[in-house]
C-alpha cells in the first residue's frame with residue numbers, strides 16, 4: 050500500500066521517523082503486568098508477527114509469478130522466505146530466559162484483563178499456514194470475534210495454496226501431475242499422491258531448474274518445522290506438562306503438529322529418488 054504524506058504527518062518528525070513510523074512503532078508495546086520481562090515477550094511476539102506478514106507477502110508474490118510461469122522470480126521470492134526464517138527462528142533465543150515463574154503470573158493478569166488468550170488467535174500465522182497448504186478449517190473458529198480477519202482467512206482457506214500453484218506449474222512443465230491434484234476444493238486438506246511423488250522424482254532426475262525449486266520448498270518446510278520445534282521447547286521450559294487452552298497438556302497438543310510438514314511429496318518422494326549403488330546398505334524402495 051502506498052500513502053500520501055500530509056503536512057500533519059510531517060509535524061515534529063524527521064524523514065526517518067516518518068518513513069519508518071518510529072513514533073507509532075515504539076508506542077505499541079502495552080504492558081499489562083509490571084513484570085520486567087513482559088516488554089521482551091511483547092517485542093519478540095511483535096517481531097514474529099512482522100516476519101509472518103513479510104512471509105505471507107513473499108508467498109503471494111511467488112504464487113503470482115508461478116501463475117505467469119516465471120520460475121526465476123518465483124524462486125527469488127521463495128528464497129527470501131527461507132532467509133526471513135533465519136531471524137524469525139532466532140527470536141526464540143531471546144525468550145529462553147523464561148521459566149514458569151515468569152510466564153504464569155503474566156498469563157494470570159492477561160487472562161483476567163483481556164480474557165482467555167491463545168496464539169491460535171493469531172491471524173497472520175494462520176494465513177501463512179494456509180498458504181503453505183496446511184488447511185485446517187477448524188482454526189477459523191478462533192476468529193469469529195474478528196469478522197474482517199475471519200473473512201480474510203476464509204478466502205485464504207478456499208484459495209489455492211502455494212503448493213497448489215507449484216503443482217499446477219509442474220503440470221504446465223509437462224511433469225505428470227494429474228489435474229485433480231491442483232483443481233480441487235482448496236478448503237479441504239491436501240491429499241498426497243504417488244503421481245506427485247513420481248513427478249518430483251522425474252524433476253529431480255531430469256529438470257535441474259525444478260529441482261532447485263523443490264529444494265527451496267524443502268528449505269521452507271524445514272525452517273517452518275524448526276520454528277515449531279523451538280516453540281515446543283519454550284513450552285516445555287515455561288509450562289512443563291500443564292494443561293493449556295484445550296484442557297490437555299500443551300506439549301501433548303503441540304507435539305503431533307511437528308508432523309504437519311508442508312509440501313509432503315517433496316519428502317516422501319526421496320524414498321524413490323536416486324538408485325542405491327551396489328554395496329550401499331540402504332534397501333531399494335518397494336515397487
Ligand code: HEM
Nearest residue numbers: 094097167168169174283284287288293294295299302306
Ligand atoms: C512463552 C511460552 C509459550 C508457551 C507456553 C506456548 C504454548 C502454546 C500452546 C500450549 C499452544 C497450543 C494451543 C494452546 O493451547 O494455546 C501454542 C500454540 C501456538 N503458539 Fe505458543 N506458546 C508460547 C510462546 C509463543 C510465542 C512467543 C509465540 C509467537 C507469537 C507463539 C505462537 C504460537 C502459535 C502460532 C501457535 C499455534 C501453533 C499451531 O497451530 O501449530 N507461542 N502455544
